Amino acid sequence: NLEELSGLPPGAVSHFQDEGIESLYPPQAEAVEAGATDGDSLVAAVPTASGKTMIAALSMLSAIERGGKALYIVPLRALASEKKDEFEAYEEFGVSVGVTTGNYESTDDWLATRDIVVATSEKVDSLVRNGADWLSDLTCVVSDEVHLIDDRNRGPTLEVTLAKLRALNPALQVVALSATVGNAGEIADWLDAELVASDWRPIDLQMGVHYGNAISFDDGSKREVPVDGSESQEDALVRDIVAEDASALVFVNSRRNAEAAARRLANVVAPELDDEEKAALDELADDIRDVSDSETSTDLAAAVEKGGAFHHAGLASEHRSLVEDAFRDRLLKVISATPTLAAGVNTPARRVVVRDWRRFDSTAGGMTPLDVLEVHQMMGRAGRPGLDPYGEAVLLAKSHDEQDDLFDRYIWAEAEDVRSKLAAEPALRTHVLATIASGFASTRDGLLSFMNETLYASQTDERGRLESVTDTVLDYLERNDFVEREGGTAGGSRSGADADAADDAFTSAADLATEANRDVDLRATNLGHTVSRLYLDPMSAAEIVHGLESAGSRPTAMGLYQLIARTPNMYELYLRSGEDDKYGQLYYELEDELLGDAPSEYEDNRFEDWLAALKTGALLKDWADEMDEDRLTERYSIGPGDLRGKVETAEWLLGAAETLAAEIDSDWSVAVREARARVEHGVREELLELVSVRGVGRKRARQLYQAGVESAADLRTVDKGIVLGALRGRKTAENILENAGREDPSMDGVEAIQVDGGDAPG
Ligand code: ADP
Known part of the structure; x- marks a missing residue:
């Protein structure tokens, strides 16, 4: 019973009661027993939609009531505003909330006065780098979707950020919210936290596979859902559930597919609408067109008029909330979405259809299956507590064998373990420099003992590995003038064999000091500090610095665009078949303008990268030469959202390049500034x-x-x-x-x- 809770700010209990929360769900009660409201750390690994946010809220509010301050770390920017809206309701009982995303160069001192701060992990990382004082006032930190530590690109930032926040305040309460994963206990051990693990859900979930004319469920039952000759399986499944006056969510693997599916599915549900609904949907469509007159807006409004919608990360936030609210109000009958909707946004539906369980993976160069964890998160969106009798989550099979395979692969399967990705070199490069620059480590030993507090260290069996890769990274940072080492012998000279021999070198800082490495002082150079504050991958910074230094005369815009396009912070456009020749040709025409050392044509991969960067650079140049958006997206086969993404990244990287140019006393600051301004506005x-x-x-x-x-x-x-x-x-x-x-x-x-x-x- 909520009234039995103590230690919350006065007014909190009645606030939750007004929200319809009378008593705690079992996992929430377990979290309280584990000490959530007494400042104890915990990992809550419970299914989607089982009330994790409430566990966070109880922890944060009790921390605030004790005079503390809380930070809520979200994995996506889109979720930051959603959480802020949710927490802002606490202002009625005197709890203040602030949200911060973007602008990685400020310390946001105004947040010092807020009780709850909501931020993305990248933003928190940048606050640490910039030395925001108020971070040391934090007493409670919530990490939402902590299983994303497993994410190759963004996981290491979250992992290192948690380690740093804990280093700033050893008594910090860490509340980590996780989907059900294989090794939640390991994460709890790493964070010195209690584990609350549960399979409990507020509403029954039936999982099944549709094949032929029926869904087979995991409990052995079947449901007839015949497919008419001309329609697809998902059409039939949506039609079937909407006829029961319930709604459906269809997960697909790309934005384009989400939009195409919405067009078709809207036609499927349109005949089910009554006049009142049609009038309300017309109004909603007007509201959507009102947000902007982009093509996306028009397409979305067209689907909405018929009771359907699409949802993906390319939608404007106003569009997103209009769609989510109307779906929750049951006005919209179906949404086709990319998996971002499964991550956090609270939009349950009676039936979830996971249409695509494979996605294009550029590293693998083909379609790869989704993780069990991802599919489970989508499936977890099925069923609205209090509204539906149960939820249904359905995968689609084209053959009997595939049906069996999907049961084994996703329905009976346990979610994967979360594995640290910190040892990947780009991540280590960035985080080692940041750890030194922000003063968390000033010696090699200190650095290693900080690294020892990461999940990576607790998971790795190869005890010498973190040490040897750290040394490789230190070598790189020193060579590029970001870090200086003094005293001792350079650690990087240790070979892999030596590192393997340092078998037990992982337990404490003292153990780590081998004869050769004792007393190596580490210091970030001015350039290193700048790079860390700019939030650049050091390799991007090195590429830019080298490119600027190699320019004998004023660099052209094209030269600068190709330079930033080849840094690891910019995702290049791929070369399509036949384009090697086209861009090879362009390369010979522009050779003199390009900055730095081109790889030889005999280095296949590197040369291809160089040409891909040239293609990306050419896109930026065409944009800055005022080519129409429509023509650009056609010429480079990209969506308008991708164009905007590239332009924003280019603006940011050229802004960083301008700062770097000043730092190295380059003559080309003005050229860089002008190239940046042209890309920002898309003009000559x-x-x-x-x-x-x-x-x-x-x-x-x-x-x-x-x-x-x-x-x-x-x-x-x-x-x-x-x-x-x-x-x-x-x-x-x-x-x-x-x-x-x-x-x-x-x-x-x-x-x-x-x-x-x-x-x-x-
Ligand atoms: P999760 O973060 O686990 O995906 P949420 O925290 O978004 O789930 O909760 C899902 C829904 O359940 C929310 O609408 C929330 O208001 C509701 N809810 C949470 N706890 C309770 C409770 N104890 N009683 C009734 N409803 C609850």
């Missing part, structure tokens, strides 16, 4: 002044320029008719004149004057 050099006026984007700037208006100063003095002729809309023209600082921006009675300045470029 001559428009840079105009786009600095608010309301003037790349298209309008070009129209104005062609009419002879070249700067903000021109906007203040030129004949208004010319501005109106160039921009058409009267209101737009007025706003822009106002933003440019024109004294009387009114367009009343002004006649448009057409000036033809010739063809536009691009």
Whole structure:
């Protein structure tokens, strides 16, 4: 019973009661028994939708009531705002909340006054690097979806961040929320935490596979769901459940597939809608179009009118919440989604269909099966407590054998173990430098004993391995002038064989000090500090520094774009078949402009990477040469979201390059700044002044320029008719004149004057 809980801020209990929570779910009660409200650390490994957030809330609120401060670490930016909204309701009983994502260069001192801070793991990592003082006030840290430590790209950041926060405050309460994984006990041991593990769910879940004309469930039962000749299995499954007045979630493996499936599924559910629903959906579609007039917006609105929607990471957040709310209100009958929806967003449905259990994996170069854990998380979205009698999660098979295979692979299978990915070199490079630069370690021994507090150290059997890879990374950082070592002998000279011999070198700092390595002091150089603060992979920084240093004359925009495109912080575009020749050709034309040492053509892989970077660079260059978005996405076969992603990464990397240029006293800061500004706005050099006026984007700037208006100063003095002729809309023209600082921006009675300045470029 909620009223029996003690140690919460006054008002908290009645708040939860108002939310419909009367008593604790069993795993929540277990967490309280394990000490959640007494400041004890715990790992809660329970199924999706079984109330993990409440475990976090009870821990954080009791910590605050004791005078402490809490941090809630989310895995995705999209979840940060969702959690903030949820926690902001606590303001009614005096608990303040702050959220921070993005901008990896600030310490966000305003958060010092907040009781609960919500942030992504990358943001917390950057706060540590920038030395945010308030982090040492934290008494309770929640890590949501802690099993993502297993993620190759983002896992190491979460792992190291948790280790650092614990180093800052050894008495810190760590509450780690995890899906059901194979080795939750190991994670609990690593965090010195109690384990609360449970299979309990608030609503029954039936799992099954659809094949032929029926679903076979794990309890042996069957349900007839016939498929008409022309329709797909998922169409039939959605039609069947919507006819029962329930809703469905269909998981697919890409954004494009989510959009295509929504188009079809909306047609499947449309005949089931009554007039009242149709009217409400029309309104919702209007709200969606109102958010933006992009193609995505139009497509989404078209599906919504018929009772369906798609959901993926490329949606605007307003779109996302409109769709989620309408689905929870049962107005939308079906959503086709990429797996991001399974991770955290609370949108249950009676029936979950996992249509795609394979996805394209670029490292493997083909389709690979999803992890059991991922599929279980999607399946866990089935069933709305209090609304549905049970939930159903269904996989699709095309043959009898496949049906058996899917039962073995996903339904009977246990989720995988979480394995640390910290030993991967890019991760270690970044985190070793950050650990030294932010003062967590000032000697090699100190570094190793810090590393010893990671999950990696507790999981590795090869005892010398972390030590030897750490030394390799230290060598790299020293060679590139990010770190200085003094005293002792360089650790990196130890060969792999030596490292293997250092069998028991893992227990404590003292044990780690072998004769050769004793007293090696580590210090980050100014350049190293800058790189760490910029949140760059040191290898990206080294590539940029080397590229800038090798430029004998002012680098061109193309040269700079290709340079940043080949850093590991930029995901390059792949070369399609036939494109080796095309970009090989371009390479010979542009050879003189490219910065740094090109690999020889005989180094196949490296040369191909170089050309792929050239392709990415060419995309950025075309964008900065004002090519239309439609043409660009077609020419490079990418989506509008991908284009925006590349442009944002390029802006960030060129911003970092500008800082690095200043740090190494390069002559090319101005060239870098200009290349950055061009990519930011997607314009040629001559428009840079105009786009600095608010309301003037790349298209309008070009129209104005062609009419002879070249700067903000021109906007203040030129004949208004010319501005109106160039921009058409009267209101737009007025706003822009106002933003440019024109004294009387009114367009009343002004006649448009057409000036033809010739063809536009691009
Ligand atoms: P998880 O984080 O485990 O996926 P959530 O914390 O989002 O799950 O909880 C799922 C839903 O269950 C939420 O709508 C929440 O309000 C509700 N809920 C949580 N705990 C209780 C409870 N003790 N009694 C009733 N409803 C609860």
